[in-house]
Amino acid sequence: MKKFLSLLAVLAMVVSLCACGNNQAPAADTVQSTDDSGAETGAQTAAGVMPAIAKEDIKVGVIHITDPAEGSGYTYTHDLGIQGMQKNIGLEDSQIVRKNNVNDSDATAIENAIRECIEEGCNVIFATSWGFMDTCEALADEFPEVIFSHGTGYKSNGTNFNNYFGRIYQARYLAGIAAGLKTESNKLGYVAAMGQDNSEVTGGINAFAMGAYSVNPDCEVYVKVTNSWFDPEGETQAAQALVDLGCDVIAQHCDTPNPQTVAEQNGVWGVGYNSDMSKDAPGAVLTSVMWDWSVYYTFAVQSIIDGTWSGENYFGGMNEGLVTIAPLSDLCADGTQEAVEAARNQITKEGFNVFDGVIETNDGSTVGADGSTLSDGEITGSMNWYFKNVVVK
Amino acid sequence: MSNTAENLRKEPLLRVVKRAELPTGKIILLRLLAVLLSLIAGGIFIACVGQNPFVIYMTIISGACRSVMAFQGTIKLMIPLLITSLGVTLAFKMKFWNIGAEGQIIFGATCATFFALFFSGLNHVLLILIMFLSGFIGGGLWGLIPAVFKVKYNTNETLFTLMLNYIALHIVSYLRDGPWMDPGSQGFPKIARFDKNASLDKLFGIQFGWLIALILVVLVFLYLKYAKQGYEISVVGESQDTARYAGMNVKKIVLRTMFLSGGICGLAGMIQATGSDITLTTSVAGGVGFTAIIIAWLAQLNPFAILLVSFLFSVLEKGSSVVQSNFGLSTDCADVLQGIILFFILGCEFFIRYRFLFREGNHGTDTVKKEKEG
Numbered sequence: 001m002k003k004f005l006s007l008l009a010v011l012a013m014v015v016s017l018c019a020c021g022n023n024q025a026p027a028a029d030t031v032q033s034t035d036d037s038g039a040e041t042g043a044q045t046a047a048g049v050m051p052a053i054a055k056e057d058i059k060v061g062v063i064h065i066t067d068p069a070e071g072s073g074y075t076y077t078h079d080l081g082i083q084g085m086q087k088n089i090g091l092e093d094s095q096i097v098r099k100n101n102v103n104d105s106d107a108t109a110i111e112n113a114i115r116e117c118i119e120e121g122c123n124v125i126f127a128t129s130w131g132f133m134d135t136c137e138a139l140a141d142e143f144p145e146v147i148f149s150h151g152t153g154y155k156s157n158g159t160n161f162n163n164y165f166g167r168i169y170q171a172r173y174l175a176g177i178a179a180g181l182k183t184e185s186n187k188l189g190y191v192a193a194m195g196q197d198n199s200e201v202t203g204g205i206n207a208f209a210m211g212a213y214s215v216n217p218d219c220e221v222y223v224k225v226t227n228s229w230f231d232p233e234g235e236t237q238a239a240q241a242l243v244d245l246g247c248d249v250i251a252q253h254c255d256t257p258n259p260q261t262v263a264e265q266n267g268v269w270g271v272g273y274n275s276d277m278s279k280d281a282p283g284a285v286l287t288s289v290m291w292d293w294s295v296y297y298t299f300a301v302q303s304i305i306d307g308t309w310s311g312e313n314y315f316g317g318m319n320e321g322l323v324t325i326a327p328l329s330d331l332c333a334d335g336t337q338e339a340v341e342a343a344r345n346q347i348t349k350e351g352f353n354v355f356d357g358v359i360e361t362n363d364g365s366t367v368g369a370d371g372s373t374l375s376d377g378e379i380t381g382s383m384n385w386y387f388k389n390v391v392v393k
Numbered sequence: 394m395s396n397t398a399e400n401l402r403k404e405p406l407l408r409v410v411k412r413a414e415l416p417t418g419k420i421i422l423l424r425l426l427a428v429l430l431s432l433i434a435g436g437i438f439i440a441c442v443g444q445n446p447f448v449i450y451m452t453i454i455s456g457a458c459r460s461v462m463a464f465q466g467t468i469k470l471m472i473p474l475l476i477t478s479l480g481v482t483l484a485f486k487m488k489f490w491n492i493g494a495e496g497q498i499i500f501g502a503t504c505a506t507f508f509a510l511f512f513s514g515l516n517h518v519l520l521i522l523i524m525f526l527s528g529f530i531g532g533g534l535w536g537l538i539p540a541v542f543k544v545k546y547n548t549n550e551t552l553f554t555l556m557l558n559y560i561a562l563h564i565v566s567y568l569r570d571g572p573w574m575d576p577g578s579q580g581f582p583k584i585a586r587f588d589k590n591a592s593l594d595k596l597f598g599i600q601f602g603w604l605i606a607l608i609l610v611v612l613v614f615l616y617l618k619y620a621k622q623g624y625e626i627s628v629v630g631e632s633q634d635t636a637r638y639a640g641m642n643v644k645k646i647v648l649r650t651m652f653l654s655g656g657i658c659g660l661a662g663m664i665q666a667t668g669s670d671i672t673l674t675t676s677v678a679g680g681v682g683f684t685a686i687i688i689a690w691l692a693q694l695n696p697f698a699i700l701l702v703s704f705l706f707s708v709l710e711k712g713s714s715v716v717q718s719n720f721g722l723s724t725d726c727a728d729v730l731q732g733i734i735l736f737f738i739l740g741c742e743f744f745i746r747y748r749f750l751f752r753e754g755n756h757g758t759d760t761v762k763k764e765k766e767g
Contacts, residue, residue, distance in 0.1 A: 067723060100717060101724045105583070106679055107670035112466050116715060119462045134586040134672065198581060227570075227582065 049159045050147060052307025053123055055089065060096050060301065061117025063110070065129035066230060066255070067100045073255040074229070075100075077274040078128045078151070081293025088298040089305070097122055104131025104229075111135050118146055124304060126297065127151065129229065136161060147309065149300055152200060154381060159311045164296050165200070165380065167317030169207035170347050171289045172251075173354050174325050174340050175271045176211020178286045179249040181333040182269055186219040188212055189242030191235055191252040191259045195225045196392070199383040201253050204289075207354050208251055208271075209387040215339055221390045222247055230255040236262055243268055245393060249286070260285055269331060276326035286336075288326040295322045315376055318348050361385040408750045420745055427741030431734040438733060442726060449716055456715025457708040463715075465599045469669055471707035472602040473498070473661045473678075477685035478692070478699045479606075479613045480657030484536075486617060486694055487650050488630040493539065493554025494658040495682025496561035497532040501659020502666035503565060504531030506584070506673040509591035509666075510573060517590050524591070524663055532659010533652040535561065540651035544644040558682065565675050573673075584673045593668035600668030607700075609657065614696040626650050658682065691738065709734070 060082070068079035079098070086096060097120055099113035110132050114125055118139075124147045127136050133153035140148040140161035148161040156163045179188050190208065194201040209221040222245055224238040231254070239250050239259035243266045250263040251271040257280035263270035264284035272278070272288030296314055303309045316322035328336055346352035355374040359367045367385055368374055374383075386392070415423075436446030457467045477494050484491035505524040512520060539553035568584070575585035593600045617623040625646050628636045636643050661681070666673050688706060692698035713727030 069723070097718050098721070099714075103676055105674045106676035107672055107674060108469065108665070109676070109679075111669070112469070112711070112714065115462055115466055116456075116718065119460055120718075130581055131583065134583075138586070138671070194581065 048303070048307045048309045049311045050304070050307075050309045053304050055091070055305050058089075058091060058095055058124060058301060058305065059120070059122045060085075060091070061114065061120075061122035061125045062096065062098045063102050063113055063117070063125065063127040063129070063132055064098060064100045065102060065104050065131075068098070070256070072257045072277060072280055073274050075128070075255075077291050078126075078293050080275070081291070081295075081297050082126070084292070084294025085297035085301055088294065089301055091301075102129075102132070104129045107135055111139065114139055118143060123147065124301065125149065126300075147304060156313050157311070162311050162313050164300070164314040164316075166291065166296070166315060166320075166322040167379075168200075168289060168291065168323050169203050169354055169379070170318045171323040171325050172204045172207040173211035173347070174343055175251065175287055175289050176208040176213075177215050177339050177343055178325075178328060178332055178336050179208070179251060179269075179271055180212030180214070180216035180219050181336050181339060182286055182331070183212075183216065183219050183249050185246050185248045186216070187245065187247045188219055188221045189239065189245070189247030189250040189259075190221050190223045191238045191242065191250065191254050192223050192225045193229045193254045194227065196386065197384050199380055202386065203355075203379055203383040204253050205390060206359075206383065206385075206387040209390050210354060210359075211343070213387070213389050214343070217389075219389065221251075221387075223386075223390060223392045225392070226254060228254075232256045232258055235259055239263065240266075242393070250284075251289075257281065272326070278326065278329055282329075284331070285326075285329060286332050287328050290324050290326055292321055292324065295320055315380070318344070355379060360388040362388050362390050406752050408752075409747050410750050412746060412748050415745060423741055423745055424738070427737045428734075431737030434737065435730050435733045438729060439726075442722065444720055444722065449720065449722075452716050452719060453709060453712030456712040456719075461598065463711070465597075467704075467707045467711040468599050468603050470710050471703050472600070472606050472669070473665045473681045474685060474688060474703040474706055475606045475700060476602075476609055476661035476664065477658050477681050478688040478703055479609050479696060480532075480654050480661065481682075481685050482613065482654075482689045482694045482696065482699065483617075483626065483650055483657070484654040485689055486623075486630050487626045487647065489540070489543070489647060489651060489654075490551040491536065491539075491554050491651065491654055492551060492686060493536065493557045493655075493682070494661075494685055495678045495680070496554070496558035497535045497655040497658035498662035498665070498678040498682055499558075499561040499565055500535040500662070501528040501532030501656075502662030502673055502677045503561070503568070504528060504659070505663035506573075506587075506666055509587045509673075510585070513588035513591045515590075520591055521593065521667075524667055525660065528659045528663025529656040530659070532662060533656030535659065536651045536655015537648060540648050544647050558678075562675060562678075565673060565677070569673070569675065586672045587667060591667065592671045593664065600664070602664035602668045605660070605664065609660075610696045610700050613657075617696070622646075622649070658685075687735065687739070691742075 062082055064075045064078065066075040068076050070076055082096065097117050099117060102113045103109050114135065117125055126149050128151045130152045133150055133155050136148045136150045137155050140157055144160055146160060150163050152165050153163055190205055192201050192205060196202055205221065205223055212219050212221065222242055224242055226234040226238050228234060235254045235256050236258040239262035242250055243262065248268040249270060250259050250268065252259040252273050257272060257277045260270040260272050260277045260281035264281040268284065269286050270281060270284045272285050274291060275288065276290060277288045278285040296316060318324060328340065353373045355368065357368060357370055361367055439446040439449050456463060458464050477498060481491050481494050505528040508520065508524050508527055535557060538557060539550050542548040542553060543550045570582045573584050575583050593602060595601065596604060617626065625641055628639065628641065629643055629646050633643050662677055666677050670677060684706065688699060688702045692702045709731055716722050717724050717727060
């Protein structure tokens with residue numbers, strides 16, 4: 001025992017020695033960073049907060065949580081956006097570096113992936129998944145000359161680290177109309193990646209529920225949470241459980257098209273997410289809530305080339321073309337097209353913003369006030385209540 | 394004579410026979426041959442997916458070492474591998490099958506995280522010291538549990554240590570989803586990033602865990618080779634009865650060694666969490682505990698060989714990630730490649746110790762073969 005204690009003491013001494021010995025470390029770091037920033041000498045324009053980067057010097061690093069080859073979900077859709085941006089702006093293939101299958105709960109893997117991009121000369125990093133946020137924040141600090149743009153989170157620093165997302169709830173409202181008109185059991189199922197505390201998911205559920213309520217006040221939205229953005233098996237099980245509860249339209253906020261396939265197998269209908277999922281389940285999908293990320297990626301890269309990058313967060317909607325729904329399939333009920341178009345007009349032309357006025361929640365309280373609408377901050381940050389026809393299963 | 398013939402007929406077509414000890418030169422030659430064969434087999438696989446094997450291999454090496462930043466990334470991967478391999482080596486030397494390094498890493502990291510989250514205001518050096526100790530003790534206790542049951546009830550330590558891995562993992566999930574959830578994360582289950590004060594400092598641009606790892610290489614080497622306790626470990630490993638006969642307290646040695654083994658693994662977890670991840674996630678061990686077992690055996694439980702082998706493993710892992718982005722090769726392909734290389738190298742260890750005998754051969758050819766090998 002005595003020896004063991006002395007071993008511990010030796011260990012402690014070694015440790016304290018190391019702790020003292022690393023004072024030179026920051027110096028090594030600074031040298032490296034200034035080395036990199038010397039490469040870019042663009043003049044800073046009045047509007048932008050970062051120097052402009054010439055088109056041929058742009059190099060984009062993309063951090064994907066899965067592989068775009070999955071062919072339907074979140075990563076696929078983001079990669080379509082990157083490809084669209086590449087085409088719109090005219091970048092070479094060599095100007096895009098993709099890091100696929102980066103585990104968003106493995107901080108070291110995320111950091112290594114981003115560092116590899118920077119090492120290969122990337123000056124713009126698009127990190128597409130929520131879990132990449134903290135690492136982006138830290139690296140944005142370490143590499144002030146690299147622009148970090150992070151999708152779906154809430155952190156930013158106003159200069160080289162911004163956040164981008166969109167008013168996907170607008171599209172979900174339209175999808176809710178299609179679902180509300182179609183349902184016969186008046187039970188709509190919703191496979192949700194995250195629980196009530198997550199504003200992004202909860203806001204989407206509310207918009208969907210409100211869209212459905214606007215055309216069918218009798219229907220209810222049954223929500224099942226998988227607690228993961230990407231969980232093929234869990235999403236399948238959740239969808240099946242909802243079908244078993246009597247739901248006849250399965251909507252989803254998760255990455256794989258599995259809920260739609262489950263709907264098709266059970267002879268019920270569904271509303272896809274991310275890309276047009278009628279390719280995965282043509283016998284079930286009424287429409288899909290879709291992103292066109294190329295709108296943002298093109299805007300962001302163009303503004304960097306023009307020197308107008310403002311470092312502000314991006315929150316585009318239907319007007320910008322960032323969100324939309326897929327063309328309605330023949331499975332939709334009669335009159336759906338007209339109802340959806342009317343609502344689309346309200347949103348794009350008449351200033352309807354879904355979360356307007358007083359909204360009743362499912363615990364009997366109310367949110368919002370007459371004549372006003374919820375702020376973007378409330379929509380993205382504190383939407384932790386459910387609309388009155390939502391039932392969590 | 395007819396008796397022998399009958400025996401021959403009863404023999405299976407192929408039989409595995411233990412070899413006499415091979416000379417060192419020949420062992421090295423066999424291992425090099427295995428590496429070469431694995432590269433050829435891997436090359437065929439790469440060619441099958443439509444890439445040039447030579448370019449891919451060069452990219453793996455250059456991707457891991459092409460720049461200071463790349464090299465730093467490689468070392469960062471190496472730190473937990475190296476420390477954990479050293480940890481399991483202590484237990485393996487005693488023939489105690491500790492395959493619970495994964496859990497010991499996680500629990501060590503969890504204990505250290507407690508201080509990182511709730512005592513982040515302490516003096517930096519003091520806090521780091523406390524986290525080191527808590528990581529060590531946490532991992533040690535996690536290793537001690539199966540050891541206690543082993544000496545008391547003679548439970549199977551392989552299963553016991555393995556099962557504890559999952560318990561440790563789910564403790565982290567529980568803490569992440571509940572009591573330790575980042576209050577600012579809007580419902581996304583994660584633990585907050587540590588305060589700068591609670592994260593390890595950097596030395597030459599890499600968290601200074603690498604220095605600890607190097608020191609541990611020397612310490613473990615000295616401990617096993619020159620310390621009385623190290624000698625006790627190998628005696629217990631060879632034969633518990635001999636150890637008992639020599640008057641050693643086997644139970645005490647087993648408990649002590651497993652505490653040290655788990656403690657070093659816990660240290661790896663603490664270093665990974667506070668130096669590389671700067672948070673606690675369910676991937677803090679990320680398979681390191683299992684890879685370390687392979688590394689420890691490939692290196693024949695020699696600490697300096699472990700240093701080399703864990704470096705090579707890190708090069709392979711870091712380089713594969715560059716291959717993925719440069720050639721659009723799926724990350725799964727990199728895993729297949731790693732599997733092929735391991736298959737050959739581990740297979741070679743088998744052929745160093747054993748050889749095949751065919752039934753056709755009579756005793757005469759058997760001796761001829763032996764002579765050739767000699």
